[in-house]
Amino acid sequence: MIVVEDLHKTFGANKVLRGVNLHVPKGQTTVIIGGSGSGKSVLMKHIIGLLFPDQGRVLVDGEDLCALSESDLVRVRRRFGMVFQGAALFDSMPVWQNVGFALLQHTNMPHGEVMEIARERLEWVGLNADVMERMPAELSGGMRKRVGFARAIAMDPEILLYDEPTTGLDPVMSDVINRLVRSLQERLGITAVMITHDMVSAYYVADHIAMLYLGEIVQSGTPDEIRASREPLVRQFVTGDSTGGVYQVR
Amino acid sequence: MAQQSTSNPFIAFASSVGQVTLDVLSEVGSVSRYMYQAAREGIRPPFRVREIFKQMEAIGVNSMPVVLITAIFTGMVLALQSYTGFKRFSAESLVGTVVALSMTRELGPVLTGLIVSGRAGASIAAELGTMKVTEQIDALVTMGISPVNYLMVPRIIAGIVMLPVLVVFSDVIGITGGYLVGVHVLDANPTVYIKRTFDYLEVADVMGGLMKAAVFGGLMALISSYKGFMTEGGAEGVGKATTGAVVLSSMAVLISNYFLTSMISR
Ligand SMILES: Nc1ncnc2c1ncn2[C@@H]1O[C@H](COP(=O)(O)OP(=O)(O)OP(=O)(O)O)[C@@H](O)[C@H]1O
Numbered sequence: 183m184i185v186v187e188d189l190h191k192t193f194g195a196n197k198v199l200r201g202v203n204l205h206v207p208k209g210q211t212t213v214i215i216g217g218s219g220s221g222k223s224v225l226m227k228h229i230i231g232l233l234f235p236d237q238g239r240v241l242v243d244g245e246d247l248c249a250l251s252e253s254d255l256v257r258v259r260r261r262f263g264m265v266f267q268g269a270a271l272f273d274s275m276p277v278w279q280n281v282g283f284a285l286l287q288h289t290n291m292p293h294g295e296v297m298e299i300a301r302e303r304l305e306w307v308g309l310n311a312d313v314m315e316r317m318p319a320e321l322s323g324g325m326r327k328r329v330g331f332a333r334a335i336a337m338d339p340e341i342l343l344y345d346e347p348t349t350g351l352d353p354v355m356s357d358v359i360n361r362l363v364r365s366l367q368e369r370l371g372i373t374a375v376m377i378t379h380d381m382v383s384a385y386y387v388a389d390h391i392a393m394l395y396l397g398e399i400v401q402s403g404t405p406d407e408i409r410a411s412r413e414p415l416v417r418q419f420v421t422g423d424s425t426g427g428v429y430q431v432r
Numbered sequence: 433m434a435q436q437s438t439s440n441p442f443i444a445f446a447s448s449v450g451q452v453t454l455d456v457l458s459e460v461g462s463v464s465r466y467m468y469q470a471a472r473e474g475i476r477p478p479f480r481v482r483e484i485f486k487q488m489e490a491i492g493v494n495s496m497p498v499v500l501i502t503a504i505f506t507g508m509v510l511a512l513q514s515y516t517g518f519k520r521f522s523a524e525s526l527v528g529t530v531v532a533l534s535m536t537r538e539l540g541p542v543l544t545g546l547i548v549s550g551r552a553g554a555s556i557a558a559e560l561g562t563m564k565v566t567e568q569i570d571a572l573v574t575m576g577i578s579p580v581n582y583l584m585v586p587r588i589i590a591g592i593v594m595l596p597v598l599v600v601f602s603d604v605i606g607i608t609g610g611y612l613v614g615v616h617v618l619d620a621n622p623t624v625y626i627k628r629t630f631d632y633l634e635v636a637d638v639m640g641g642l643m644k645a646a647v648f649g650g651l652m653a654l655i656s657s658y659k660g661f662m663t664e665g666g667a668e669g670v671g672k673a674t675t676g677a678v679v680l681s682s683m684a685v686l687i688s689n690y691f692l693t694s695m696i697s698r
């Protein structure tokens with residue numbers, strides 16, 4: 183279980199997070215929604231210890247990330263897999279080495295086996311084996327995104343963080359990814375946090391949905407609770423209405 | 433800002449000098465922290481032999497042509513210049529000596545250090561800077577890989593190893609260039625020229641130059657990787673990091689050269 187307590191983060195004069203509180207229950211999928219620039223990616227980077235808060239803390243199974251030594255932090259981070267918003271593929275290596283990177287680094291597994299795992303994970307995200315030897319620069323945006331997804335799940339992590347995994351994918355591929363997220367959670371009991379702008383996928387994968395607005399969580403609840411929410415901010419956001427008047431763009 | 437700036441130009445000048453000094457000092461502080469971390473992680477496994485060889489190729493082998501061209505012309509011009517000077521007091525026979533000593537002690541290491549700062553330093557900063565702004569470095573960290581261990585240490589080791597190698601070639605080619613001009617243009621006696629070249633050249637001269645080169649290589653790789661890691665703000669940021677890496681590495685070569693020389697010459 184991951185607990186975010188009173189998280190504050192400021193970049194220069196830009197107060198991005200202003201006291202975020204969030205519970206991510208074990209074995210369930212929590213979806214974070216919120217406007218562009220509201221700080222969702224920044225929040226996710228705090229959860230995996232890529233960024234550290236100005237105030238507040240992040241607990242992963244009771245361990246405060248700010249209080250850990252570098253080597254303990256590495257141990258905690260290795261329990262996670264993360265899909266980056268911009269894929270963040272290593273552009274100096276072919277697709278299969280990207281997917282198998284952590285295996286190549288942390289285990290003595292022979293290359294043949296690593297390729298086998300890479301092939302399998304790529305298949306899960308709807309890519310066939312002929313992308314294996316290609317370089318990231320030779321892939322389309324949606325393909326890169328899915329290679330990033332395959333890389334995140336290569337080590338069978340306990341916790342997965344997905345930053346907009348379906349943005350830029352066609353509807354069918356989005357559905358492949360949504361089903362994969364669901365099945366990883368159901369089959370392997372993975373704890374997941376997903377950021378998305380896509381309410382269809384949010385309702386499909388989420389056990390809980392939390393909405394971030396102006397640096398705070400304004401509402402959280404089950405998909406049904408969010409759907410039935412009377413909170414004007416949430417209503418306006420989930421229905422995608424730009425004329426509602428309450429939701430202001432920073 | 434406008435209200436803060438004072439009308440007294442002397443105070444304004446002093447405060448801007450003060451600001452620059454503070455900036456430089458804080459930069460030196462952060463580079464030193466990375467140096468310490470690189471040293472700590474460099475002596476611990478995993479040792480990335482393959483990465484090191486890759487970087488040795490990038491830093492050393494690929495810089496060879498431009499280093500050699502620089503060296504031969506430097507040796508040639510040294511012979512011409514010292515001949516003109518020494519003729520005034522009839523010491524033309526010392527041209528070979530001057531070329532050999534200048535190349536090995538000073539020009540070989542410093543020019544090679546500057547060239548590699550420009551070539552390899554720029555490419556290290558651009559590559560790591562791009563990795564930074566596209567979150568590849570964040571991705572490494574999430575997978576439990578230390579960017580210092582994976583990216584910085586192999587580059588520093590390659591710099592420390594390859595710069596002296598480049599300088600050996602530079603010394604040899606530079607001395608050869610001096611010989612060609614001395615013998616074929618200035619009509620020196622080949623036997624005398626060669627004898628004069630090696631009579632006064634000591635092993636310590638060459639070794640001192642190579643030691644300096646090793647330091648330059650390490651500094652160049654450290655500073656350029658640091659600039660890459662600090663990159664912020666897209667393509668423009670990568671451009672700035674690259675320029676910054678070249679300027680700072682070149683400065684580091686020239687400044688450390690003075691102190692190293694004064695230490696070695698004791
Ligand atoms: N490293 C950083 N340095 C400075 N400012 C940053 C940094 N990272 C993010 N920000 C700022 O924090 C704010 C929130 O950014 P963030 O990427 O979290 O938005 P987001 O909610 O993920 O938006 P989107 O849905 O568009 O991805 C933005 O104003 C951004 O400019």
Ligand SMILES: [Mg+2]
Pocket residue numbers: 222223224267345
């Ligand atoms: Mg984002």
